[in-house]
Amino acid sequence: MELADIIVKFILVVIIFAISLVIAMYSTYAERKIAAFFQDRIGPNRAGPWGLLQPLADGGKMFLKEEIIPTNASSFLFIVGPSLAIMTACIGSAVIPWGQKLTIGSHVIDLQVADINVGILYVFGVVSLGVYGVMIGGWASNNKYSLLGAVRAASQNISYEISMGLSIIALLLITGTLSLRQIAEQQHSWHWNVLSQPVGFILFLICAFAETNRTPFDLPECETELVGGYHTEYSSMKLGFYLFAEYINMFISSAVMVTLYWGAYNYPFMDWMAAHIGTNGAVILGVVLMFAKIFLFIFFFMWVRWTIPRFRYDQLMDLGWKILIPIAIANIVVTGIVITLINR
């Protein structure tokens, strides 16, 4: 790798980090505005025009609040918990292809940080690592509500990871590759995978809700039963990291869903556009449309949160093990049969 390439990659990483943090910040604002809209309220409107500075005010408050580490907590692990949560949330963006290759002069810029050939599995690895932040934080707090929240998070993530993995296998049968870049390229113009894998997409969507601990599956932080769940004992920016990690996870899982099922940066008539407004223009339009799709998914996450009530814990487990996994396995079998019949 040349120095110029490394510098370009470094700039790309910084940009993606900045974008995910800004999106996470403004997701908190959007969530409150959307909740207000659903409940016929006004929502935050004091800080700046339409309350647009509200996330900054929240961030300032988080930093300035007193930092409390409980006496009987394991102080090192108490800090490791939220750090791990935000770190695993951020590193997931490394393998997502944000657009096609840009050409500036003689330089070709790849809008993807790392095109590793096990891209999907990397995302899964990061997702499975994410639960440690919650578990370690919950255990280190030395509080029974925190511990219950942590234990719930662990069993929920393990259960839904299985059906998530199985729903992906059916997709892999069609694409024949694990690289996210190749999967994105295969969905050129309108050949989006959701058309051939609607069941797999719905399974993946449900599992994504469970993996990001969003309502209706936010049992680990269920305030009616567990005070605050795993982050009961946390204050100031350490609490902020946990809340922030949830929004970054939401953004990354939306990006993964768009890449896998909703055509990534592809859009109908993209060749026509490339011929008329130039290659780079079409590429940038693709990036913009990818972000538009991601925002739609983030909106969907919020829409569900303010519409559907929380599941009970046994219902959650029943849904995961007795409904989603059998459907996912049936989906794999049917996809396999159809592929064999077509290729014959």
Place this chain on the structure above:
Amino acid sequence: MNTFYFIAFLSIFFSILVITAKNPVHSILYLILTFFTFTIHYILLNAQFLAIVNFIVYMGAILVLFLYTLMLMNLNKGSEQPKSNLIKFAAVIGGGCFLITIVAALKAFGASNPVILKDPSLGLVKNLGKVLFNEYLLPFEISSVLLLSAMVGAVLLATKDTKTAA
């Protein structure tokens, strides 16, 4: 090669911490770090698929379940029975024999030559899948039956009590 020695040192260091840590939860956390160093070893060997599967299955699933059970059991120092002197004596002798065997085995073999793969892309998913499902299909299927039987056995053990109670 230097990377290898550094990572190997970390693996051994963390695995020693696993057995010396007083708190069982800390011990599991060190085990997670040990498995993470194994993942790096696999990447250094160019076995990407094995690395990521080790990462997902061992670090992401099995050790989460370990941690889960340990958190539920809430092991305290008081609950651990002190070992009798006879057992300590037997353990020292057993460990000593093991050490002698290892030293003897290391003396018998010279330093191994570094393995150079004929095909550096052997560890990639495509090649691994072809080898696994063509040459080693039967062992693969048999091991999956083994895992299935273990799973059925676990379910059977878990449901046994409710049936007799009802």
